[in-house]
Amino acid sequence: MNALVMTGKQKMEMEKVDIPTPKDDEVLVETAYAGLCGTDNALFNGLPGSTDAVPPIVLGHENSGIVREVGKNVHGIEVGDRVAVDPNIYCDHCFYCRTGRFELCDNLSAIGVTRDGGLEQYFTAPEKVTYKLPDSISLQAACSLEPISCVVHAMKITDNITPYQKALIIGDGFMAKLFAQILRAYGIQRIDMAGINDDVLADLKDKLNLNKVINTSKTPLKENYDMVVEAVGLPATQEEAVDHTNKGAQVMMFGVGKPSQTFSMNTYEIFKKQLTIKGSMINPHAFEDSIALMDSGVVKTEPFQANILKLDEVENVLNHTTPKVGKSIVAVNPNLK
Incomplete structure (x- = not known):
């Protein structure tokens, strides 16, 4: 089969490899779509994601496809099932797993990070992280269930969301678009967004039913908010997030900055306002809620999947030889339905 292998820092090669054999508790998935995100860009450039990726490795942690083989101990998944896969695999026995904080697992492994992922024709995954899809969810849409689940986890660790609150999302990328939909699904009715491109913001104001959009390259933020989501990961926007808070506000530092x-x-001000500032790490046990949100139509991803790539186009996108604006997904086998 064809596999796009990251063979070193900023280097990928298309290779012919054997189709993997699933272990007793695993399934073999024929990949339909694999999403690319900032984590893949970081791993490609030698930076850590949720954990380190050591070449040679096949990236791709946002995956959908069809099950083609199951291990002898698999009972809830059948050959032919349409599935999405949560990439994160917890050890279940470290201190953090035993205290219910799986996202902090000391022995985390991840499909597309520490073991081969979806940028190949077939990959294996444990049954426990493989989720069957309802007919209403396309395989193209489903490859974005993983980023949805990361937002759902952020909402789960956010306290006391109520409809009267005002929310600000700093950033206008794919994750910001998901937050706009999911904040409203969780009850917040007034949502503003800050970005730096007038056309993008105007389009999103209409598509996402935002109350207000602010181009902060032209107009500084003036209002304060009860909930602020920082979805950029730069020091300037992180400072902006803390600065524009009401008393008792919460700040979700979702954008991932560089390690240093x-x-x-x-x-x-943190004391005086009694602020809560949190980070959010990956997505423990959030796929069922994410599937429900997509199945209901409350959260949509296909309108925001801006670039459909082939496997041999991935390296040039990650190294910015052929830069793409907006969410990119790889059609590994778009004929799968």
Whole structure:
């Protein structure tokens, strides 16, 4: 089969490899679509994701496809099932797993990070992270269930969301678009978005029914908010997120900065406002909720999957030789339905 193998830092090669054999508790998935995200860009450039990726490795942790083989101990998944796969595999026995904080697992492994992922024709996954899809969800849409689940986890660790609150999303990328839909699904009715491109913001105001959009390259933020989502990962926007809060507000630092990155904040203001500032790490046990949100039509992904790539186009996108704006997904086998 064809596999796009990351053979080193900023280097990928198309290789012919054997179709993997699933273990007793695993399934073999024929890949339909694999999403690309900032984590793949970081791994390609030698930076860590949820954990380190050691070449040679096949990336691709946002995957959908059809089950072609099951191990002898698999009972809930059958050959022919349409599935999406949660890439994160927890050890279930470290301190963090035993105390219910699986996202902090000391022995985390991940499909497309520590074991081969969806940028190949077939990959294996444990049954416990493989989810059957309802007929209403296309395989193209389903490859974005993983990023949805990351937003769902962020909402699960956010306290006391209520309809009267005002929310600000800083950023206008794919994750910001998911947050706009999911914040409303969780009850917040007033949602503003800050970005730096007038055309993009105007389009999103209409598509996402946003209350207000602000181009912060032209107009500084003036209002304060009860919930602020930072979905960029730069020091300037992280500082902006903390600065534009009401008393008692929550700030979700969702954008991932570089490992050595820092930003400044006024600690007295944190005290005086009684702010809650949180990070959010991956997506433990959030796929069922994510599937429900997509199945209901409340969250849509296909309108925002801007670039449909072939396997041999991935490296040039990750190294910015042929840069793409917006969410990219790889059609490994788009004929699968």
